Amino acid sequence: MSDLLKATMALMDFTRIRVLNLLLERECCVCEVMQSLDITQSKASHNLSILYQVGFLKLMENDLWSLYSVDREGKYFDHMIKVVKKAQEDNKVLVSDIERLKGAKRIGIEKVQKLASQGCGFCAVCKPDCPQYKLRAEIEQGERK
Amino acid sequence: MRDLVKAFKSLSDETRLRIMNLLLERECCVCEVMQALGISQTRASRNLNILYEAGLLKQRKDGLWSLYSMNKEGMNECFNALIEAVRNGLEGNEVVAMDIERLRKAERVGPGCVSKSRR
Numbered sequence: 001m002s003d004l005l006k007a008t009m010a011l012m013d014f015t016r017i018r019v020l021n022l023l024l025e026r027e028c029c030v031c032e033v034m035q036s037l038d039i040t041q042s043k044a045s046h047n048l049s050i051l052y053q054v055g056f057l058k059l060m061e062n063d064l065w066s067l068y069s070v071d072r073e074g075k076y077f078d079h080m081i082k083v084v085k086k087a088q089e090d091n092k093v094l095v096s097d098i099e100r101l102k103g104a105k106r107i108g109i110e111k112v113q114k115l116a117s118q119g120c121g122f123c124a125v126c127k128p129d130c131p132q133y134k135l136r137a138e139i140e141q142g143e144r145k
Numbered sequence: 146m147r148d149l150v151k152a153f154k155s156l157s158d159e160t161r162l163r164i165m166n167l168l169l170e171r172e173c174c175v176c177e178v179m180q181a182l183g184i185s186q187t188r189a190s191r192n193l194n195i196l197y198e199a200g201l202l203k204q205r206k207d208g209l210w211s212l213y214s215m216n217k218e219g220m221n222e223c224f225n226a227l228i229e230a231v232r233n234g235l236e237g238n239e240v241v242a243m244d245i246e247r248l249r250k251a252e253r254v255g256p257g258c259v260s261k262s263r264r
Contacts, residue, residue, distance in 0.1 A: 001162060001241065004234030008162075012153040079230035086223035087149050 003055075007080050010054040015039065016047050020056060020070070020084050021094045022101055027060070027069035035104040036097050056080070065106065148200060152227060155199035160184065161192050165231055166241040167248055168202065172214035180251035181244050200224070210253060 011017055018037055022028055028036075033044045048068050051057050058071045070081065088094040155161060160182065167173050167181055178189045193213050196202045201224070203216040215228065235241050 001159060001235060001238050004162060004231065005157065005159060007230075007234065008153050008156040012150060012157050014150050017149065017153075079226070079233045082226045083149075083223060083230055086221075086226045089223075090221070 003075060006054045007056075010050055010056065011080065011084075013047070015043065016051055017084060017087065018094060018097055019044070019047050020051060020081070021088055022097055023057065023068060023070045024081065024085065024088075025098050025101055027067045028101070028104075029065040029067050029106055032101065032104040032106060033068075036101040038100075149223060149227075152199045152201060152224065155195050155201065156227075156231065158192070158195075160188070161196055162231065162235065163241055163244055164189075164192055164196060165201070166235050167244060168213060168215050169228075169232055169235075170245055170248060172212050173248070174210040174212050174253055176210075177248060177251040177253060178213075181248040183247075201228075 011020070015037065019033055022033060022036055030041060030044050030048065033039075033048065034041055037044065048057065052059055052068065055074050056071060057068050058074075060067045060069070088098075156165070163182055164178055167178060173181075175186065175189050175193065178184075178193065179186055182189070193202065197204060197213065200219065201216055202213050203219065204211055204213050206212075220228070
């Protein structure tokens with residue numbers, strides 16, 4: 001039961017469901033998660049590490065990147081992951097996260113933070129002027145209603 | 146999406162997972178849950194209510210009893226997958242197997258039901 005409990009606890013947070021949803025699409029480094037979800041580096045790392053500790057994810061480290069991916073041989077893959085996959089079908093936020101992942105670049109955390117402060121116009125990290133950001137705000141408002 | 150997060154939250158508790166296990170077996174009244182899990186009426190009712198609020202259960206009144214069961218019709222595919230995941234995760238667990246044993250012996254009489262119907 002403790003395995004199941006850990007899994008439900010890990011997924012009782014929307015950000016972590018979104019992270020898992022991204023990683024189901026393909027393996028990502030922390031900076032791609034940051035860009036796609038429009039969250040800070042500490043939040044991305046924190047939530048990735050929780051999912052990793054519980055056993056949802058695999059970590060592959062090389063010189064440049066720490067790449068996280070869904071552990072397809074893991075104990076949760078068959079059932080819990082299916083829940084997230086089904087959730088994606090009728091959730092706009094999860095779908096738009098995947099869209100933004102396509103535009104995300106593996107540019108490294110430092111550069112993402114720099115771009116975020118300047119506003120780059122191509123990623124979701126930069127604030128109000130960015131069309132991606134506006135789209136996201138609209139969708140979230142719709143969710144709230 | 147809130148709903149899914151709420152469902153995960155409601156399942157992040159050992160007592161509630163044990164209750165889910167009972168209700169996956171069959172429809173139960175509060176006093177049966179009390180007996181099977183060996184917990185107080187307030188605790189059974191509260192946890193049943195949390196699962197009910199999350200949309201996982203449905204409730205019906207039958208005379209003195211309020212009966213809870215899985216909300217099979219009211220759930221979308223995502224919730225069904227979640228229930229499957231719970232069922233699978235509980236498989237082979239000794240604690241929940243004992244709960245089912247006790248549920249077989251449980252009787253549908255109890256202070257829980259009676260006091261609830263008087264309210």
